[in-house]
Amino acid sequence: MNLQPKIQDRKKFDLDLSYGKVREQRVADMLQDKKIEVKSERNMWVRTGNIAIEYECYGKPSGISSTESDYWFHNLCIGDDTFATLVFDVPSLKRIIDNLDEKRTVSGGDNGASRMYLVNLQKLFSSDVIKAYKNAKET
Secondary structure, eight states: OOOSOOHHHHHHHHHHHHHHHHHHHHHHHHTSSOOEEEEEEESHHHHHSEEEEEEEETTEEOGGGTOOOSEEEEEEEETTEEEEEEEEEHHHHHHHHHTOSSOEEEEESGGGOEEEEEEEHHHHTSHHHHHHHHHHHHO
């Protein structure tokens, strides 16, 4: 039995490895000499299926509307544990929010002074959001 990889399999492996190395470097670059914003969503996202992205506080731009960060890290926590972290480059997250077909907003935070977009996690990864994101990026 010949266990040698076929030439076409080896070529695919080399391409996949190269693609992976580029993505590894991009993650490393996110953490070096870049500004990051880190938000943590505790427990509520489990019940509602939504994350909240602040855009205004006390009538002034805040959160996603005012960040000077390059990347937005959104921790999904269960109690004190981080279940997962979503990472967006800020222009992409703004594009996603701008292209949601339905924007639900709520008040919250201290004294209810913050305004936030509620983004449904299932909707965030749906094909229509991805398609709108791609179309907006091309224009």
